[in-house]
Amino acid sequence: MTKADIAHQIAQATGLTQTDTAAAVDGFIEAVSMALEQGEHVEIRGFGTFKVVERAARKGRNPRAGTRIDIPPRKAPTFKPSREIRDRINRDRQHPG
Amino acid sequence: MTKADIVRLIAQDSGLTKTDTTAVVDGFIEAVIDALERGEHIEIRGFGTFKVVERAARTGRNPRTGAEVKITSRKAPVFKASRELRGRVENGKKRGDNKNALWPEEKAA
Numbered sequence: 001m002t003k004a005d006i007a008h009q010i011a012q013a014t015g016l017t018q019t020d021t022a023a024a025v026d027g028f029i030e031a032v033s034m035a036l037e038q039g040e041h042v043e044i045r046g047f048g049t050f051k052v053v054e055r056a057a058r059k060g061r062n063p064r065a066g067t068r069i070d071i072p073p074r075k076a077p078t079f080k081p082s083r084e085i086r087d088r089i090n091r092d093r094q095h096p097g
Numbered sequence: 098m099t100k101a102d103i104v105r106l107i108a109q110d111s112g113l114t115k116t117d118t119t120a121v122v123d124g125f126i127e128a129v130i131d132a133l134e135r136g137e138h139i140e141i142r143g144f145g146t147f148k149v150v151e152r153a154a155r156t157g158r159n160p161r162t163g164a165e166v167k168i169t170s171r172k173a174p175v176f177k178a179s180r181e182l183r184g185r186v187e188n189g190k191k192r193g194d195n196k197n198a199l200w201p202e203e204k205a206a
Contacts, residue, residue: 001132001139010124020113024121027107029144035098037185042098047126048174052186077145077186079176085130089149089172 003029036077048081133174145178 003025011021032050035042041051057073100122108118129147132139138148154170178186 001128001137003141006125006128006139009128010121013124014117014120016113016117016121020111020117021121023111024107024113024118025125027111027118028103028122028125029141031098031103031106033144033182033185036182037189039189040098042103044100044126047130050176075186075189077178077182079145079147079178081174081176085133085174088130089133089174091134 039075044082046082046084048079048085050077050079052076053078136172141179143179143181145176145182147174147176149173150175 004022007018007022007025010016010025011018014021032042036050036052039052041049043049052075055074055076058071060069060071061067062069104115104118104122107113107122108115111118113121129139133147133149136149138146140146149172152171152173155168157166157168158164159166
């Protein structure tokens with residue numbers, strides 16, 4: 001499933017035009033990206049939280065050459081799904097929680 | 098930042114009403130969850146991919162009592178950020194840096 005599929009589905013459900021729907025979906029993605037870029041976290045109730053975490057520096061290995069390399073600390077965007085979505089995804093299980 | 102903040106930004110920029118914008122944002126989130134429930138993955142170009150992975154059963158421990166507990170196998174939703182998003186986060190812009198910003202307040206800053 002892609003963004004286009006989702007925009008199409010939303011346009012049908014809401015009666016909004018494809019153009020307006022696509023603009024709002026793009027705006028949503030851009031707003032989340034921009035917040036993360038600025039180091040802010042984004043909390044979407046019932047869905048989850050996007051935030052930036054610091055990854056510590058570590059020693060790595062170039063898998064091709066086998067040489068040791070220093071990997072500097074970095075910031076990584078992460079998503080923590082809400083309990084609600086974790087439960088919904090496991091709904092078919094006997095003991096999800 | 099919350100969904101309400103995002104809706105306000107999108108409505109300002111697109112000229113859509115907050116009601117319509119909220120409907121689209123809620124529809125988007127619901128569509129992603131629905132697809133994950135069906136076990137499908139969702140790829141958003143330039144942002145990332147949502148998918149469901151299987152977590153193996155394991156033995157855990159109740160942190161309060163120290164008692165061992167069996168944790169059954171389960172499915173977990175995961176998000177893998179695109180290379181583009183990872184790059185943007187790594188380079189971390191401050192408000193006002195981005196000349197191509199989508200949001201007027203960004204351009205003005």
